[in-house]
Amino acid sequence: MTSTPPPDFDRETAVHPRPGEPGAYDADLPGAWKVGQGINGGVLLSMTARALSAELGAPRDGRPGHPDPLSVSAYYLSTATAGPAVVRTETIRRGNSVSHGGAELLQQDPETGLPAPRLRVLAAYGALADQPDDVRTSAKPPALAPVEQCIGSDAAPPEFRAESPMLTRADLRLDPSCVGWAVGAPSGRGEMKGWFRLPETRDPDPLLLLMVLDVLPPVSFDLGVIGWAPTLELTAHVRADPAPGWLRVIHTTRNVAGGLMEEDAEIWDSADRLVAQSRQLARLPRQS
Amino acid sequence: MTSTPPPDFDRETAVHPRPGEPGAYDADLPGAWKVGQGINGGVLLSMTARALSAELGAPRDGRPGHPDPLSVSAYYLSTATAGPAVVRTETIRRGNSVSHGGAELLQQDPETGLPAPRLRVLAAYGALADQPDDVRTSAKPPALAPVEQCIGSDAAPPEFRAESPMLTRADLRLDPSCVGWAVGAPSGRGEMKGWFRLPETRDPDPLLLLMVLDVLPPVSFDLGVIGWAPTLELTAHVRADPAPGWLRVIHTTRNVAGGLMEEDAEIWDSADRLVAQSRQLARLPRQS
Numbered sequence: 001m002t003s004t005p006p007p008d009f010d011r012e013t014a015v016h017p018r019p020g021e022p023g024a025y026d027a028d029l030p031g032a033w034k035v036g037q038g039i040n041g042g043v044l045l046s047m048t049a050r051a052l053s054a055e056l057g058a059p060r061d062g063r064p065g066h067p068d069p070l071s072v073s074a075y076y077l078s079t080a081t082a083g084p085a086v087v088r089t090e091t092i093r094r095g096n097s098v099s100h101g102g103a104e105l106l107q108q109d110p111e112t113g114l115p116a117p118r119l120r121v122l123a124a125y126g127a128l129a130d131q132p133d134d135v136r137t138s139a140k141p142p143a144l145a146p147v148e149q150c151i152g153s154d155a156a157p158p159e160f161r162a163e164s165p166m167l168t169r170a171d172l173r174l175d176p177s178c179v180g181w182a183v184g185a186p187s188g189r190g191e192m193k194g195w196f197r198l199p200e201t202r203d204p205d206p207l208l209l210l211m212v213l214d215v216l217p218p219v220s221f222d223l224g225v226i227g228w229a230p231t232l233e234l235t236a237h238v239r240a241d242p243a244p245g246w247l248r249v250i251h252t253t254r255n256v257a258g259g260l261m262e263e264d265a266e267i268w269d270s271a272d273r274l275v276a277q278s279r280q281l282a283r284l285p286r287q288s
Numbered sequence: 289m290t291s292t293p294p295p296d297f298d299r300e301t302a303v304h305p306r307p308g309e310p311g312a313y314d315a316d317l318p319g320a321w322k323v324g325q326g327i328n329g330g331v332l333l334s335m336t337a338r339a340l341s342a343e344l345g346a347p348r349d350g351r352p353g354h355p356d357p358l359s360v361s362a363y364y365l366s367t368a369t370a371g372p373a374v375v376r377t378e379t380i381r382r383g384n385s386v387s388h389g390g391a392e393l394l395q396q397d398p399e400t401g402l403p404a405p406r407l408r409v410l411a412a413y414g415a416l417a418d419q420p421d422d423v424r425t426s427a428k429p430p431a432l433a434p435v436e437q438c439i440g441s442d443a444a445p446p447e448f449r450a451e452s453p454m455l456t457r458a459d460l461r462l463d464p465s466c467v468g469w470a471v472g473a474p475s476g477r478g479e480m481k482g483w484f485r486l487p488e489t490r491d492p493d494p495l496l497l498l499m500v501l502d503v504l505p506p507v508s509f510d511l512g513v514i515g516w517a518p519t520l521e522l523t524a525h526v527r528a529d530p531a532p533g534w535l536r537v538i539h540t541t542r543n544v545a546g547g548l549m550e551e552d553a554e555i556w557d558s559a560d561r562l563v564a565q566s567r568q569l570a571r572l573p574r575q576s
Contacts (some may be wrong), residue, residue: 066387070548071521071569073361075388077381078457092408093365096518100363102408115507120380120390122363122410124520124569129385131546138478164363166544223424232412233334233359234521237569239545254427255562257527260358262565275541277550277566281359281412281525284422 007202015051022091025051031082035164038079042214048103051087056099056125066099066125068206073122080118098126103260128241141268142193151179171199181221185275194221206241213265213278219251227285234280245270268277295490303339311377313339319370323452326367330502336391339375344387344413354387354413356494361410361523368406386414416529430481430538430557437466459487469509480507481538492530499552501566507539515573522568533558
């Protein structure tokens with residue numbers, strides 16, 4: 001029997017318990033998910049959540065394990081770079097249906113050699129499989145053109161591709177209504193939507209959803225504000241285990257003011273279920 | 289000269305630095321803001337944010353002070369009761385335009401005598417007065433009937449008033465379209481909206497906004513699901529210093545599933561500015 005190697009995403013975002021340091025996990029931030037100067041914030045969120053899932057997912061002291069992120073709030077503190085990192089987790093409370101944890105993602109500052117916090121997280125974990133199966137969702141899935149009519153990253157401007165290796169890691173197809181910014185004609189609606197899957201064979205799961213919530217270009221592009229929009233805070237809610245197949249993702253903004261914008265994201269699975277939502281507060285790029 | 293006593297809300301939600309314990313603040317959770325078994329979650333959030341404002345608001349080490357909550361994420365761990373509490377703050381990072389902090393609100397467990405965490409918070413603070421004055425908000429204020437046609441808490445069913453002393457502390461007037469639940473005829477839209485002010489003379493400010501984001505009855509009432517809907521997580525964004533006068537508040541939900549619901553809130557000030565937004569994940573009351 002030969003063993004099958006794990007899909008690329010799982011290998012890239014793996015975390016490993018650090019011997020002798022309970023709650024600490026070693027990670028290697030993947031250069032493949034670089035975007036601009038840093039590593040994609042959704043990937044950092046997914047890796048941090050993976051460490052918390054390992055920590056809270058096992059039954060302990062007679063309490064059941066809670067492997068799935070229900071709600072994760074992340075505060076981004078400094079730009080993460082490819083290479084070694086450590087996630088230090090804290091178990092805050094173990095409950096019967098929900099457990100709470102906190103985490104910090106750190107790297108060594110290349111100049112000072114001191115620990116540099118990249119991300120701080122608070123989270124509530126549960127077991128999605130144990131939730132009641134009521135669905136009274138009034139939201140509707142985004143209207144998207146068929147996958148084959150949407151725009152893949154091969155069509156991205158060369159300077160974007162050079163800055164963002166992650167464009168080759170995500171099979172992202174943007175709806176034609178949202179790509180006007182690439183030719184200087186943004187819609188002005190403040191909307192970004194498309195289809196997402198990993199290019200490798202891998203079904204979506206809760207940890208992948210956390211990444212996908214922050215994988216689209218900033219919604220500010222569709223307002224004609226082109227540039228890096230660093231996230232101050234992002235809170236994700238994972239509401240169900242996603243069905244296999246393509247995911248549909250939509251980002252919108254309704255409140256751009258004071259140099260900041262709120263950006264809301266939804267992920268819908270192939271079974272038409274709203275499986276994840278997020279809201280983030282991001283700094284609006286300075287217009288040149 | 290006689291000194292004017294502070295408005296009731298400021299007195300009730302005051303926090304006092306604990307001598308000899310840097311970062312710790314003593315508080316007395318106000319029974320006047322009791323709702324059901326616990327203290328209103330928005331009041332707990334406001335008090336915790338007040339401690340962080342004291343901690344991060346003063347200039348230090350050549351960095352400017354950041355007194356205003358820009359984003360606060362709160363995880364509710366156990367039911368808080370009226371009486372003594374302590375807020376322990378942690379300064380995570382001081383920046384030029386944003387500083388980050390964490391906090392924990394604790395009480396002594398009446399049975400075990402051990403510290404019982406009620407609330408954990410991560411937050412980004414800034415100075416709202418220093419933000420650029422661009423406003424490109426596409427959201428519109430909620431349509432509300434005039435204040436005098438809205439329904440005050442004197443009209444609440446007697447059992448609600450008995451359970452919720454806070455109904456007499458908040459001057460809240462619900463839009464007639466959202467109070468059908470009180471007579472067994474909820475609209476089913478999943479919306480709750482109305483006017484808010486404090487009965488005492490006090491203009492709104494960022495810390496009051498944090499409370500107001502969680503002061504309306506749960507939006508599940510409007511879906512015909514009557515009962516306590518405990519918050520797992522609430523993240524608030526304060527986007528501007530509110531103008532004096534009445535606030536307009538609207539709560540909506542679009543995703544009720546798996547025993548949980550997302551609840552979005554907006555606060556608009558008298559100058560028609562969207563001054564605060566929040567999203568929470570709450571447990572849906574079990575239907576009898």
